[in-house]
Structure formats: structure tokens, C-alpha cells
Amino acid sequence: MSHKIVIPIGPYHPLQEEPEFFRLYVDGEKVVDIDIVIGYMHRGIEELSEHNHFDQVPFLVERICGICSHSHPNAYVLAVEDILGGERNVVPERALYIRTIIDEMQRIHSHLLWLGLAGHFIGYNTVWMWAWRYREPILDMFEMITGNRQHYAMCKVGGVRRDIRPQDIPILRKALDELVPVIDMFKGAVMDDPVIQARLKGIGILNRQQAIDWCAVGPTARAAGLDIDVRRDEPYGVTDRLKWNVIIEKDGDIFAKTKVRILELYESINMIRQCLDKLPEGPIDADIKDIPPGEGIGRVEAPRGECFHYVRADGTNRPIRHKIRAPSYMNVASNKVAAVGGTISDAAITLAAVDPCYCCTERTAVLEKGSEKKIMNGFDLIKLSQEKTEKIRNNKDNRD
Amino acid sequence: MNLKLRALTKSLWVFHAATSPCNNCDIEILDALTPRHDIERFGMVLAGSVRHADVLLVTGVPNYKTKERLKKLYSQAPKPCLVAAIGNCACGRIMFKDSYNSPCPVDEIVPVDVYISGCPPKPEAIIAGVVKLINKVTSSAKGT
Numbered sequence: 001m002s003h004k005i006v007i008p009i010g011p012y013h014p015l016q017e018e019p020e021f022f023r024l025y026v027d028g029e030k031v032v033d034i035d036i037v038i039g040y041m042h043r044g045i046e047e048l049s050e051h052n053h054f055d056q057v058p059f060l061v062e063r064i065c066g067i068c069s070h071s072h073p074n075a076y077v078l079a080v081e082d083i084l085g086g087e088r089n090v091v092p093e094r095a096l097y098i099r100t101i102i103d104e105m106q107r108i109h110s111h112l113l114w115l116g117l118a119g120h121f122i123g124y125n126t127v128w129m130w131a132w133r134y135r136e137p138i139l140d141m142f143e144m145i146t147g148n149r150q151h152y153a154m155c156k157v158g159g160v161r162r163d164i165r166p167q168d169i170p171i172l173r174k175a176l177d178e179l180v181p182v183i184d185m186f187k188g189a190v191m192d193d194p195v196i197q198a199r200l201k202g203i204g205i206l207n208r209q210q211a212i213d214w215c216a217v218g219p220t221a222r223a224a225g226l227d228i229d230v231r232r233d234e235p236y237g238v239t240d241r242l243k244w245n246v247i248i249e250k251d252g253d254i255f256a257k258t259k260v261r262i263l264e265l266y267e268s269i270n271m272i273r274q275c276l277d278k279l280p281e282g283p284i285d286a287d288i289k290d291i292p293p294g295e296g297i298g299r300v301e302a303p304r305g306e307c308f309h310y311v312r313a314d315g316t317n318r319p320i321r322h323k324i325r326a327p328s329y330m331n332v333a334s335n336k337v338a339a340v341g342g343t344i345s346d347a348a349i350t351l352a353a354v355d356p357c358y359c360c361t362e363r364t365a366v367l368e369k370g371s372e373k374k375i376m377n378g379f380d381l382i383k384l385s386q387e388k389t390e391k392i393r394n395n396k397d398n399r400d
Numbered sequence: 401m402n403l404k405l406r407a408l409t410k411s412l413w414v415f416h417a418a419t420s421p422c423n424n425c426d427i428e429i430l431d432a433l434t435p436r437h438d439i440e441r442f443g444m445v446l447a448g449s450v451r452h453a454d455v456l457l458v459t460g461v462p463n464y465k466t467k468e469r470l471k472k473l474y475s476q477a478p479k480p481c482l483v484a485a486i487g488n489c490a491c492g493r494i495m496f497k498d499s500y501n502s503p504c505p506v507d508e509i510v511p512v513d514v515y516i517s518g519c520p521p522k523p524e525a526i527i528a529g530v531v532k533l534i535n536k537v538t539s540s541a542k543g544t
């Protein structure tokens with residue numbers, strides 16, 4: 001007996017940068033196809049950007065995504081500085097360091113956020129609560145340095161908007177020191193737990209070739225063995241003056257994606273420490289007045305992958321074209337290979353593994369009127385996923 | 401105060417409707433649920449379906465696609481349903497008001513009971529807003 005069930009995930013809403021609506025087609029337990037509908041979050045930012053002057057646009061692009069809210073303005077100012085002759089020639093040294101510090105702090109907060117949600121999806125709510133609890137000190141640091149917990153508004157064309165005060169540095173160092181044992185704990189909890197391994201290993205595989213075919217970027221691609229990282233390949237800020245490693249895994253399954261993100265946390269902490277050591281004195285802003293005609297691109301390694309901005313200027317005070325490509329756009333499409341062939345109970349974590357957002361599974365489901373369509377909503381999906389973990393856990397206990 | 405209102409204000413179940421926000425407001429809502437703020441200790445729980453919710457938390461600037469969804473959500477919610485507009489986007493559309501894909505602010509689609517401003521509002525602000533909402537409901541009930 002086979003009847004096709006359609007599972008819509010997230011009627012109207014947002015995953016991370018791009019909001020999507022997934023429709024899973026299932027046959028029995030198996031996911032046979034998946035549809036991705038986007039456009040629920042379209043706010044016309046590219047067009048709006050053409051009506052704002054160069055210094056207003058960072059505030060606008062920051063609001064593309066609340067989690068990568070440093071990456072987008074950073075990529076935008078890189079594009080504008082590209083018109084002016086390149087970041088290194090325009091921006092003062094100290095500002096470069098500050099940009100990198102904020103960029104890496106954002107990566108820490110974003111990866112911890114993802115870790116928590118991934119834990120929630122497989123029924124480890126403790127992981128969720130803990131990850132979010134240990135994310136708070138980082139947000140406090142953001143508040144201390146930039147004045148806001150999210151939306152830091154640090155980047156401006158030619159520099160940064162706020163300085164890191166000398167008295168803040170020891171506090172930031174201390175927060176980082178306290179974070180290391182926490183990450184050790186998460187690493188132990190994830191790497192050594194047989195139940196988590198059973199849930200994540202060999203699930204939602206995106207192999208190397210598929211990652212290339214589907215243009216995956218960021219941790220999703222690095223987990224599949226693709227050696228790409230904008231921070232190394234096209235350095236911005238001071239990423240090329242620091243010692244750090246690009247984390248690469250081979251398997252392409254969810255376990256590999258998790259591992260890449262956890263290990264990247266260490267690298268980020270390491271990078272911030274080095275930046276703080278080397279932080280030079282000096283101005284933080286080059287005070288740019290005019291943008292000459294021309295076009296430029298900016299690439300930034302956002303927590304989810306490469307974020308790309310293109311800006312064209314015609315000598316006036318506003319961009320005449322601004323094109324944005326955010327990383328989740330490519331990563332989400334790769335779900336088409338990663339989720340198909342798996343079971344429904346793995347779908348929630350597979351879809352979440354590219355780090356779209358909790359939103360996908362925490363909203364209602366829209367009932368579609370159709371004869372053989374049965375509807376489950378995102379909540380049922382998480383429940384299924386959590387039940388599976390529970391089952392594995394119990395089996396383990398019985399055997400032990 | 402009648403029983404219905406008393407029951408309503410004791411343990412608010414919130415449903416979180418994101419109408420094209422930037423995600424930060426949504427994150428701060430979840431943040432209010434996690435250990436640092438932990439509003440669950442006041443009985444506030446994120447409901448999985450709007451049919452179980454007492455409060456609709458709306459974030460973001462509605463666009464043409466989400467506008468219809470929001471209307472539908474509100475009509476599905478059991479009444480009395482309180483609506484909180486969270487974030488400057490939902491309160492006044494901030495920099496998105498000139499966007500071609502932003503037909504109207506939230507309060508022209510559904511009646512809003514409390515506006516919580518901030519971009520994003522801190523979890524403390526969200527909690528304060530919800531407290532104001534409860535006070536508003538109870539005091540208006542006493543007045544009648």
C-alpha cells in the first residue's frame with residue numbers, strides 16, 4: 001500500500017537569510033521528493049538600496065539576516081571599497097582588526113545558535129538550552145563593544161563605526177577563556193555520545209561531487225571535503241595575517257557538518273585572541289567623502305558560507321545597482337539531494353543541517369485541500385525526530 | 401474579572417508569526433525562553449499551532465505573500481486573541497516602508513494590542529511588553 005503524503009514545512013516563513021517553504025513528498029517512511037518555495041521574506045532590499053546613499057546601505061543590508069548581521073554590511077563595504085581601490089588601501093589598520101574580531105564573534109554566536117537548534121531537532125533539548133545559555137556572554141560582549149546585542153552596525157565605508165575601548169579587551173578575553181571549556185563540553189557531548197552518532201552519522205549525505213554540483217558553500221561544503229573558505233582564498237580584514245586552519249571533513253553527513261562547526265568555534269576564538277594581541281593603535285575611519293564611478297565586488301565568509309555583494313556606482317551618492325547573494329540560497333537547494341531518500345524522522349535535522357533556521361519547523365502547517373494529501377506539520381516532524389532518538393537511546397540502554 | 405479573562409492572563413500561550421522579519425526579533429523571542437530569561441516560569445509557552453494560542457507575536461514587515469497568511473492566522477486563532485507587534489519592523493516598518501513589496505503595516509491587517517519597539521527589542525523589553533499587555537487586559541476587564 002502506498003499513498004503519498006505531503007508534508008509542508010513552514011507555510012509562510014523564514015528560515016535564515018532566505019525564507020523557504022518545504023514540501024516533502026513521502027512514500028511510507030521515505031522522502032521521495034522535496035519542493036522548495038521561496039519568496040516569503042522578499043522585502044526588495046536590492047531595490048531599496050538604490051534609494052539610499054552609500055552610508056545608509058550598511059544599515060539596510062544588515063537587516064537582511066539577523067544572524068549574519070556583520071557579514072552583509074562587511075561584504076557591502078568591501079564592494080564599495082573595491083571601487084575605491086581595495087580594502088587594504090583605504091581602511092586604517094585598526095579598523096581591519098576590529099572588523100575581523102566582530103566577524104569571528106558573530107561566527108561563534110551563530111554556530112552556537114545552530115548547535116542548540118540542531119540539538120532541539122533531535123530531541124536533546126538540554127543541548128538547546130545550554131548552547132543558548134552560553135551564547136549569551138557573547139551577546140553581552142557585542143552589547144559592550146557595539147551597543148547592541150544583534151545588528152552591530154560596525155561597518156561603514158572606509159572603516160568601522162565604533163572603537164574597541166582598551167578597558168573592554170580584558171573582559172572580552174575573559175569571556176573567550178570561559179567559552180573554551182564550554183565548547184570542550186559540547187565537543188565531548190556530540191562526538192562521544194553513541195545516540196547522537198547513530199542519529200547523525202550517515203544521514204543527509206551530500207558528497208563532494210554533489211556539493212560542487214549544487215554550489216554548496218561554507219560549512220556545508222567543507223563537511224563534504226571541499227576546501228573552500230573565503231577567509232583564506234580571498235582574505236579580507238586581517239584573516240591572512242593570523243594563524244588558523246580551515247576545517248575540512250570528508251563524509252558530508254550531518255555529523256561532519258556538526259563537527260566542522262564545533263571545530264570552527266575553536267579557530268574563531270583563536271583568531272580573536274590573535275587580533276587582540278596584535279591590535280594596533282590608530283584611527284578607525286578613513287572618512288571617505290565621494291565614491292567615484294565604477295563597480296566592485298565584496299566576498300565574505302559568513303557563518304553559513306560565502307556571501308557576495310556587487311555594487312555599481314555612477315558618481316552620485318547612491319549605488320545604481322546592488323546585487324546580493326547570500327549563502328543559504330545555495331545551501332538550501334542542496335537539501336534536494338541531502339533529504340531525498342532519507343526517512344521522514346531524519347528530515348527535520350537534515351533540513352536544519354545546512355543551518356537555515358528554527359523557523360522552518362516551528363510554525364503551523366497550511367492545510368492543502370486535495371484528495372490523497374495528508375498533512376503533518378513541522379511540529380509533528382520534530383516529534384518524529386525526537387521519538388527516533390528516544391528509541392535509539394532505549395535500545396542502547398537495553399543492550400548495555 | 402470573569403473566569404475566561406483570568407484563565408487567559410494566567411498562562412499565556414504565544415504563537416510566533418514571522419511576517420518577513422530579519423530573524424533577529426524571532427531569535428530574541430526564543431532567547432526569552434532560554435535559561436537566562438526563562439519566561440516559561442511564568443507559564444508562557446510557545447504554542448505549535450495558532451489554534452492553541454492566546455497571543456500572536458508578530459514580527460517583521462508583512463509583504464504581499466505573508467499579508468494573506470497573517471490574516472488567515474488571526475482568523476484561525478481562538479478569540480479573545482491578543483496581538484503583540486514585536487520590533488520596529490512590525491511597529492512601523494522602519495526602512496522597509498518604501499519597499500515595493502510592503503503593502504501595509506501590521507496594524508492595518510490585524511488589531512494590535514501592544515507595540516514593542518526596538519531593533520531587535522531585548523528579551524527584557526519583550527517581557528516588559530508582555531507584562532504591559534497583561535495589565536492592559538486585566539485593567540480593562542475591571543473597568544467594565
Ligand code: SF4
Pocket residue numbers: 063066420421422423424425459460461486487488489490518519520521
Ligand atoms: S525590527 Fe529589526 S530586528 Fe526586528 S525584524 Fe525588523 S529589522 Fe529585524
